[in-house]
Amino acid sequence: MSKKQFVESRLDPETATVDEVCPAGEPWVRLLTEKQVFRIVDLGGNQAVDTLFYNASHAFERYSATDTIRRQKQLYLTTGSKLYSNFGNVMLSIVADTCGRHDTIGGACAAESNTVRYGLEKFPMHSCRDNFLHALAHEPVCEHLDMSKRDLPSNINFFMNVPVSEAGGLEFADGMSAPFKYVEMRAEMDVIVLISNCPQLNNPCNAYNPTPIRLLIWDDPEDMSFD
Amino acid sequence: MNQSDALIWEQHIPGGCHWSGIVRRGTTLRLVDVIGRANAAVLFFNQEEKLERYNMADTLKTQHTFRLTKGHACHSDMGRIFCCITEDTAGWHDTVCGMSDAESIRQKYGTARFEERRNEMFRNGLDGMLIELGKWGLGIRDVVSNINFFSKVTANSSGELAFHPGSSKAGDHVDLSFEMDTLMVLSTAPHPLDSSKTYQPGAVDLAAFVTPPSVIAVCTRIAENARALLNTRNLYACHGGAA
Ligand SMILES: [Zn+2]
Numbered sequence: 001m002s003k004k005q006f007v008e009s010r011l012d013p014e015t016a017t018v019d020e021v022c023p024a025g026e027p028w029v030r031l032l033t034e035k036q037v038f039r040i041v042d043l044g045g046n047q048a049v050d051t052l053f054y055n056a057s058h059a060f061e062r063y064s065a066t067d068t069i070r071r072q073k074q075l076y077l078t079t080g081s082k083l084y085s086n087f088g089n090v091m092l093s094i095v096a097d098t099c100g101r102h103d104t105i106g107g108a109c110a111a112e113s114n115t116v117r118y119g120l121e122k123f124p125m126h127s128c129r130d131n132f133l134h135a136l137a138h139e140p141v142c143e144h145l146d147m148s149k150r151d152l153p154s155n156i157n158f159f160m161n162v163p164v165s166e167a168g169g170l171e172f173a174d175g176m177s178a179p180f181k182y183v184e185m186r187a188e189m190d191v192i193v194l195i196s197n198c199p200q201l202n203n204p205c206n207a208y209n210p211t212p213i214r215l216l217i218w219d220d221p222e223d224m225s226f227d
Numbered sequence: 228m229n230q231s232d233a234l235i236w237e238q239h240i241p242g243g244c245h246w247s248g249i250v251r252r253g254t255t256l257r258l259v260d261v262i263g264r265a266n267a268a269v270l271f272f273n274q275e276e277k278l279e280r281y282n283m284a285d286t287l288k289t290q291h292t293f294r295l296t297k298g299h300a301c302h303s304d305m306g307r308i309f310c311c312i313t314e315d316t317a318g319w320h321d322t323v324c325g326m327s328d329a330e331s332i333r334q335k336y337g338t339a340r341f342e343e344r345r346n347e348m349f350r351n352g353l354d355g356m357l358i359e360l361g362k363w364g365l366g367i368r369d370v371v372s373n374i375n376f377f378s379k380v381t382a383n384s385s386g387e388l389a390f391h392p393g394s395s396k397a398g399d400h401v402d403l404s405f406e407m408d409t410l411m412v413l414s415t416a417p418h419p420l421d422s423s424k425t426y427q428p429g430a431v432d433l434a435a436f437v438t439p440p441s442v443i444a445v446c447t448r449i450a451e452n453a454r455a456l457l458n459t460r461n462l463y464a465c466h467g468g469a470a
Contacts, residue, residue: 065283066325066372070419075323075386086370088330101386105323107284112306116289116455150368152304154284164382168294168319170287 004100005079018217024210025199027131029139032187037218039184044211046175048198049158050108050128056190059145065154077102096184099177103160118202131196233436242428245355247412255404255438263397264429266418267376271309274408283372289451295320307459311446314402317395319379326352327419336426355414378418390420
């Protein structure tokens, strides 16, 4: 699981029950039920997809970066990685990945952190936390779970490359993703997926050009595999 | 610093125990690894608005670092600084591995309950943190990625993690110079990747001093920290307090 594992999916987009495009810079929320398979496609290449998962019954069980990292003794996500909750439960398993590495320590951009990272004048720029808060304010499923900023922990950045050196350095490197690369995961419990399709215009790793993503969901994929 | 002049208070935290308290801006808190086996799991919250809390991702990426040491600052999720690390003899503090929990302690070390062991019982990081958070009206929703002071964890080029036992020695210490009025929550239970075969968490001594003048400068060499410090001082200026 430690090395990059390029694994292609056998699922056919024609058979997906959900097939949507989330435009650059917007949030996206959906319920995934256990055993459904969820694919995120990087349509334009090197687009950071900031993603959180919640137990669909109670949001205080949620994706945990630290549980995911420590239980697998592994910093990066790829095929075979499990996404753990703060209660130590496996929420999803990555079953296919044509990108090879996804980040779980870089977090999400926010108006306030943009002032720190890029300059005090960047405060009015659109950000991932704005997307998360917009979704919490508008999505009935989030309101039903009584979610607030309190429920925004460290997220996954699908398609982001954040290499760490053995000496303790960290950088945002040029992406290893490209147009139409994708990551696919199986829900191991009923989860809410909360995405911010990152609107970051200050980071060179997406060539300063946020792009749309495609989101697909399959029911009962065993019956639909080509084998 | 001239410690004898500036000492405000001291507190001894045995291994496996937990503590919380308000640390005011202008105060430097020294954490001491008493016998060389300490792990100090720590979370920070803005004392006035506890929705503002320590942010692992912002702390790492704003400073382009995976380890925390002298010259780094501990950032909030609101573009501000809780504290600057103004002294460090250990050299490496982890912030990505989270805390031990009841199950992981039981799996590694077995069971030692209060009934048999009294206060030598095996305590874990998450429960210690939850007990302290409960004293301030906080709970599981407020547990985010924490700092593990005195614990060194490296990652190789494939991302595989390695815990380095004995990275911190007896008497090693780290100084946190606070710039925000902060609720600090602490557990001295073992690091979740601690390779020790037996449950033997080390004690931590806390000592608070008045922050010496200009000690913060070691952290504001990083331009991002200088901007976050300005944001922090503006928070108090905005409240009508002295910046
Ligand atoms: Zn973003």
